[in-house]
Amino acid sequence: MSPALVISRREIRTYFNSPVAYIVVPVFVIVTGYLFFTQLFLEKQADLRGFFNIMPLLFMFIIPAITMRLLADEKSSGTLELLITLPVRDWEVVVGKFLAAMTLLCTAIGLTLVFAFTVKSMGPLDRGPAIGGYLGLILMGGAYVGIGVMASSLTRNSIVSFIVSFAICFVLYLLGKLTQFLPSSLQGLVNYLSIDSHFENIGRGVIDTRDVIYYLSVTTVSLLIATLSLESRRWR
């Protein structure tokens, strides 16, 4: 097994050995469930639109909580020295951590499929937007997790790591809400940088390569920065 997978397997075990998984996952499911069912009963609308719309905001709290200690904790407890003096490349450490957080996130997202099946039992479920929405969730989640891993690589304090990744995600989220105040020449660019405008497209069932590329590049760049940050101990 590749070292990245060994690391992620260890990290997943840590999630389920500690309260993290048992707090974050239920909180996520309960909050989304509440929002989903209130909309279902108040608006009598059997679709997943409301559920997906809240996700960019909800991920902003949930994902930094999952990722905050991934590397910051290793630094503060000194285990990073042990890990990194094993024959493992720096990027394998980063990817291993990323995969672990993604596994936990996908577990949480997977549990919300209950809502999709609820909708399906109540009326015809529009399949395109549902599948697109879930795909979008995973892509967007990847970008958030990437940012979280990066933030965790920059500090040895998990609280700082949480705040930094929350702040970055928040700014990227806010950009989309600011576009109407900006000159039209900037609107396109700012809108492209916004993390949730891409999600809106996917949520409508339109899978545009531009959106996919956006999420994949945010993820990749974040993980690259995290790797560089790990490597920086060698040239500092």
Add this chain to the structure above:
Amino acid sequence: MSDVMIEVDGLTKDYGPTRAVDGVSFSVRRGEVLGFLGPNGAGKSTTMKMLTCFLSPTSGRAQVAGHDVFDESLEVRQRLGYLPEDTPIYRDMTVLEFLEFAAAMRGMDPQEAPERIKEVGLRCGLGDVAGKLVSELSKGFRQRVGLAQAMLHDPDILILDEPTSGLDPNQIVEIRSLIKEIGREKTVILSTHILPEVQATCSRILIISGGKLVADGTPDSLRAREKGGRYRVVVESNGVPKEAIRDRLASLTGVAHCEMVAGEEGSHSFALDASAAADLRKPIFRAAVDNRWTLLELLRESASLEDVFRNLTHSEKGNS
């Protein structure tokens, strides 16, 4: 592969404006147990961190098992086992889980790994705690887990940063004999500031102070380097005034200093410091015979490793 396992040349490390390691050069052969000695903050750990590829040297080169620590760090790390200072180990894992993790990270064959883990675990005395969480272990057991982790893949080179810190005397003896045993076929570098430890385990000593290498040799050769020595002389009183004897002894050539020390009833005791490598035993005996003193005791105390260490590391500080 040649016999030289570690080759370090002009290794230097700066932390910002502070120079932690300053142009250290040495080489270690197979079958040597090298003791890295120095006061706290002398640069022992930093040097080890560079050898294990955790940090990179600011300048200078280091080769471990024929591979450069910077350019071929993966090869280096495959060939060595490292016990970092304070033994950082994932606290949420059991001992067995942790060793399995280390084995998997090293890419060990999943068929052979359990056998090897068992063997190394027994050797390090971990049989009874295999199922315990690392966070529940005492410092001594954590240290053994770290050691087991370092030995797991049977590396040619072991680098141990303060392997006996926090252990009780019995455990220290066990770990030392384990290190000695390993040192017969492998290369071991260990750091410590406990002097008897070096004498007990190491075949060679490096003393580092203020980031610089100040001594390199076997324990005996280092002791011999220390010039002079201390002599203890006891003479029966027989009515001879103590001061007269002292003055006579102090006038001997090669005596730097002579003082009276408390002794038993009916005798005079003196402590003499020799100024150079001169052997004072003969002149003292001659003086006793010439003056018709009854010499009760004449003892030469050779310099201890403590003296060597103190002199070397103190004078360094005085210079800087």
